[in-house]
Amino acid sequence: MSLLTRLRHIFQNRHFSTTILSPNSATPLTTKQKTRTAISLIKTEKNPERILEICRAAALTPDSQLDRVAFSLAVSKLTAANHFDGIRRFLDELKTRPDLRNERFLSHAIVLYGRATMLDHAIRTFKESEDFNVTRSVKSLNSLLFAAIAAKNYKEVSRIYLEFPKIYSIEPDLDTYNLVIKSFCESGSCGSVYSILDEMDRKSIKPNATTFSTLISGCYKEEKFEEVGKVLKLMEEKYRMYPGLSTYNVRIQGLCKLKRSKEAKALLEGMICRGRKPNSVSYSHLIHGFCKEGNFDDAKSLFSVMKKRGYLPDGDLYFTLVYYLSEGGDFESAFEVCKESMAKGWIPNFTTMKKVVNWLVSVEKFDDAKDVIKQIKGKFAANSDKWDEIEAALPQ
Known part of the structure; x- marks a missing residue:
């Protein structure tokens, strides 16, 4: 595709944004509105080419955190659909945009290729930097190392680390070494x-x-x-560095992953005795660990202690508890946690909620079942038809 053809293609898709992003609105969307709309559409879109059209229409840029979220979500979905050629075409198109001919964008493109397990393209992009009048620096080197880690190609991490600084006269920095250390530890x-x-x-x-x-x-x-x-x-x-909260949380998580949650809990208690305050992450790791081990009593106890001490659970922790309590057959507790979660606007996924609703029906709590369904339908219109069938089977 020639440069002129690419630019014409980009212009046409920008013009197309009025129909793909806001088909029923005569008022132009702001940049943030475009991105938010794009994210919403990408989440539910299954057609890979349609996802690419949405991204083009939003005219995304890595300068914005929200846009980076949209980029990552799109690449994740395209990767899951094995639409690698589409990823390559899209990122190659973006390289022709004058506003993206900089190291920031090329570094982001390198990372996206890594997340798509297209490491050869990430390396090509790094090597082509000067073709776009972009001087390589340690920033793009670190992006390439990150891409190799994301692609789980640890041999390439070592090769890039050993060879590229010499070839391209780049001096590694602290982030470079931390990435290489991450690669060693993951492998x-x-x-x-x-x-x-x-x-x-x-x-x-x-x-x-x-x-x-x-x-x-x-x-x-x-x-x-x-x-x-x-x-x-x-x-x-x-x-002369002393363990801070982040170090304790890593230790707690490490023990929980190995199903040694009681040891992790002892570590937390020891930390508190030494005058160090945990945070919500500390408790989340422990509660998740106890849930995975089927120790629901300790998980529920810690959840209660966490809230009493003023640490706020996030949506993921609520979802974790509802899921594992339901899987373990403790529907009474699952429903209580579920009500608390829904009051905050956080609703677990369809499969988990269906189990909770089925339990409510089995114990003849029909009004509670109807109320749950009503709240879910109000929040997620996309699944309304599935809940309509379940609701129709309830005693009127």
């Missing part, structure tokens, strides 16, 4: 991290909380519990 090679720490020392780059949190997480993943103690000692004695 089950946390023992290799110490060589990276040595290189950082030689270059006078001091590690930060992210460095050690990533390493500790890797140690738990490999079940190297003694190594966790060594890392904590290294932090304190060599770098």
Whole structure:
């Protein structure tokens, strides 16, 4: 496709935005309204080419956080549909936009290719930077490392880290090293991290909380519990860094993932005894851990303690509790949590809610079942027909 043809294609799609994003409105949408509408449409759209049309119509840019969300959502859905050629065409089109001929966009495109497991295209984009009059820097190098991690190609992470700084005269920074450490830990090679720490020392780059949190997480993943103690000692004695809340939360999560939630709870209690305050994330990790282990009593107890101490559960935690309590047959508790969640405007997915409603019907709580269905239909019109069938079967 020639440059002129591409530009004409982009212009036509921008003009088309009035029909695809706001078919029933004569008032032009603001930039934010376009993006919000695009996100809403992309979430429910199943046709890959239609998703691309929506993105083009919204004229997205990586300068906006909201636009980046739209980009990521679109690429995620296109990847799930194996529509890789569409991703390539779309990102190549964007490169022709004068307002996107900068390192910020190319770095974002590199990351999107990584999330789509199209690492070869991510590398090509990095190498082509100068063709767009964009000077490569450590920012685009780090984006490429991130893309390789997102694609779970850990060998390429090592190759890029070892070769590209020399080839392109780029000096790695703290983020570079943290990404390489993340790669080692995700690939089950946390023992290799110490060589990276040595290189950082030689270059006078001091590690930060992210460095050690990533390493500790890797140690738990490999079940190297003694190594966790060594890392904590290294932090304190060599770098004069002391575990903060983020480090404690990583440890709590690591233990919960290994179904050692009681140990994680003891760690939380010890943290509180030492005068350190947890946060909602600390409790969320524990509650999720106990739920996965089928220990609903501890999960419910912690949920109650969490709220009494002023820590606010988020929607995901409510959904987690309702799901696991329903799966475990504790529908009475699931319904109580569900009511609390719905009062905040957070409604679990259709499958979970259907189980709750079926239970309400089985115990002849028909008015509660009808009320739940009414609230869901008011919130999600897309599923109304499914709930209409269920509602029609209820005693009138």
